[in-house]
Amino acid sequence: MKKILILFAHPALEKSRVHKTLLKHIGGLDHVTFIDLYEHYPDFDIDVKREQQLLLSHDIIIWQHPLYWYSAPALLKQWQDLVLEHGWAYGKNGKALSGKKVFNVITSGGGMKAYQPEGYQHCTMPEILKPFERTATLCSMDYWPPFWIPGTHKLDAAEINEFGEKYRQLLIELGIDNLNEADVEQANCINDLIEISKSNLR
Ligand SMILES: Cc1cc2nc3c(=O)[nH]c(=O)nc-3n(C[C@H](O)[C@H](O)[C@H](O)COP(=O)(O)O)c2cc1C
Numbered sequence: 630m631k632k633i634l635i636l637f638a639h640p641a642l643e644k645s646r647v648h649k650t651l652l653k654h655i656g657g658l659d660h661v662t663f664i665d666l667y668e669h670y671p672d673f674d675i676d677v678k679r680e681q682q683l684l685l686s687h688d689i690i691i692w693q694h695p696l697y698w699y700s701a702p703a704l705l706k707q708w709q710d711l712v713l714e715h716g717w718a719y720g721k722n723g724k725a726l727s728g729k730k731v732f733n734v735i736t737s738g739g740g741m742k743a744y745q746p747e748g749y750q751h752c753t754m755p756e757i758l759k760p761f762e763r764t765a766t767l768c769s770m771d772y773w774p775p776f777w778i779p780g781t782h783k784l785d786a787a788e789i790n791e792f793g794e795k796y797r798q799l800l801i802e803l804g805i806d807n808l809n810e811a812d813v814e815q816a817n818c819i820n821d822l823i824e825i826s827k828s829n830l831r
Contacts, residue, residue, distance in 0.1 A: 630660040630804045634687035635734075638666045638694040638705035647736045647781050647789055648695065654793030660804040662687065666704050673707050680712040684726060689803055690770070692761065693734040695781075699757050701733075709764060718768045731765045732773035732819060733758060734796065740780030754779075755817075777818045794825045 635655070639648050655661065662683065684690065694701045716723050743749040744757070754777055765772035776799060778784070778792050799819065802808050808822055816822055
């Protein structure tokens, strides 16, 4: 089984509709380690060595968070700034993360139509995620397209649940290495590759 590490950053989980629902769907998977960064580090005092050990012991890393001001909540940035050390994650001898996969599980208030060059937001989601892509690439990791839930304000509970099912299915398929890497690399969103009708794998 591939081992998956979810690094979750949501500073207001008590107000969350979408991530709260996603979390309800992903419990009980032995190959998945879930870390709630705001719960572990409410004062932003990140245990760098512990986080690096966690990275080393997993194959696939997920940055799960809402889109806040076209970026991630601050603690995930702090995690990147402190954990991805020069000489360890990048730089001449920094190859600790080489070959690992990483992608964002991201939610946005803006819908898919808004995130177009001609749309309300004047940019695309891959453009917004560019800093994550570059960070991953500099750390010799393979950056994959996001699992993206757009237009969160307009989603009803049933629709959010469906994303939760898809997310669980994605984690299962990643665990058994069931996704074709070429398909993943070409997808706009990794969601597009998951059929929830296959949820008999559950
Ligand atoms: C501080 C803040 C900043 C936000 N910035 C953005 C943004 O830049 N773009 C966007 O599409 N939505 C933005 N939103 C909307 C959130 O992305 C959306 O409410 C969230 O993803 C929904 O997930 P949740 O129910 O788990 O909180 C923002 C929300 C907050 C509270």
